[in-house]
Amino acid sequence: MTYRAIHCLGCDEPHLTHRAAITASFVAARVFGGSASVCRLAQCQSCGLIFFEDRFEPGEAARLYADYRSEAYYQERHHWEPWYSRGFNAGLGGTKEMRSRRETYVSTINHYAQGVAIGSVLDYGGDRGQLMVGGPGHSHSVFDISGVESAPGVTGLNAASLADQKFDLVLLCEVLEHVSEPMHVLQDVLNHVKPGGLLYITLPNLEFPFTDIPAGAWYQHYLKLLLRSCWLTLLADFWSTGWKVKFAHVPPLGFAKMHEHVSFFNPASLETLLRRAGAEILGCEVSAQGRGLTALCQVPAIT
Ligand SMILES: [Zn+2]
Numbered sequence: 001m002t003y004r005a006i007h008c009l010g011c012d013e014p015h016l017t018h019r020a021a022i023t024a025s026f027v028a029a030r031v032f033g034g035s036a037s038v039c040r041l042a043q044c045q046s047c048g049l050i051f052f053e054d055r056f057e058p059g060e061a062a063r064l065y066a067d068y069r070s071e072a073y074y075q076e077r078h079h080w081e082p083w084y085s086r087g088f089n090a091g092l093g094g095t096k097e098m099r100s101r102r103e104t105y106v107s108t109i110n111h112y113a114q115g116v117a118i119g120s121v122l123d124y125g126g127d128r129g130q131l132m133v134g135g136p137g138h139s140h141s142v143f144d145i146s147g148v149e150s151a152p153g154v155t156g157l158n159a160a161s162l163a164d165q166k167f168d169l170v171l172l173c174e175v176l177e178h179v180s181e182p183m184h185v186l187q188d189v190l191n192h193v194k195p196g197g198l199l200y201i202t203l204p205n206l207e208f209p210f211t212d213i214p215a216g217a218w219y220q221h222y223l224k225l226l227l228r229s230c231w232l233t234l235l236a237d238f239w240s241t242g243w244k245v246k247f248a249h250v251p252p253l254g255f256a257k258m259h260e261h262v263s264f265f266n267p268a269s270l271e272t273l274l275r276r277a278g279a280e281i282l283g284c285e286v287s288a289q290g291r292g293l294t295a296l297c298q299v300p301a302i303t
Contacts (some may be wrong), residue, residue: 002055002057003057006040008042008046008051008268009183010047010263011272012047013044013045013047018272019041019214021038021039021040022256022257023258024053024276025237026076030063031064038223039258040054041053049265053263058180065145067146077299085240100199100288102135105171108264111283113298116196116197118168118169119139119170121135121170122141122192123171124175125172126144127144127146128148128151129142129154142154142157168194168198169198171201172185172200173203176203177262183277190278190299196300196301196302198282199296199299200294200295202294203292204266207248208248213256236253239253247288280298282297
């Protein structure tokens with residue numbers, strides 16, 4: 001079963017504020033073989049990181065993401081979230097989304113890392129590795145748990161072939177918000193950056209304000225009552241998901257749900273995490289109309 005985080009996962013401080021939330025029906029069924037329940041969201045009073053205090057064990061995370069591009073995954077998720085469409089699943093990493101992400105990637109490297117020689121590039125968790133195509137470097141590799149076929153010109157690596165290889169530039173895009181232990185993953189990824197090399201990171205910027213979620217005890221009772229009805233839960237989920245996607249807020253009588261994203265960073269919490277991991281921050285910007293965070297770091301050269 002899950003374990004509980006009692007310190008901030010970004011800065012390690014113990015001062016946390018809590019609010020009630022729910023475990024998504026899809027996650028409860030797929031990972032735990034159960035039904036949705038009330039859980040807790042925490043916010044660090046020091047760096048502002050928001051995260052679910054219950055964290056997935058490695059085996060649970062593997063179950064959540066297993067074959068996430070398959071028809072079986074689509075059917076199961078669509079059952080619990082009817083608005084999750086076949087088009088959305090197929091469009092993950094599609095051309096339009098990729099064009100915009102690639103523009104941000106190339107312009108960030110050009111802006112902050114002009115004098116840095118880039119030959120080898122690794123996209124860690126980078127799907128087919130399509131983001132790197134046409135960008136810096138002459139050798140492109142990708143490591144992704146989904147096992148999808150890599151894009152033309154990109155070398156697909158598994159854990160064994162990645163081993164202790166190091167690269168001039170490593171990309172870690174839309175990964176940290178999914179993982180139970182962001183610091184462990186970050187440190188693991190930094191081990192694959194050569195001394196003096198670069199780490200490029202993107203992730204969502206604060207997906208909703210913590211203050212959107214009521215603090216009173218009534219709210220937890222309300223969520224428990226809501227969860228007694230599958231249909232009411234589904235309606236409130238649709239209402240909440242729509243608001244979060246469109247307005248970056250949790251609506252009145254809506255909820256935050258423990259789903260694929262289990263941590264919600266802001267610029268301060270991301271910068272704190274990066275510094276604690278020993279990376280030198282060259283730039284950290286809010287992008288994509290305030291909805292994204294982009295950071296470029298350098299690993300200290302050996303002197
Ligand atoms: Zn913190």
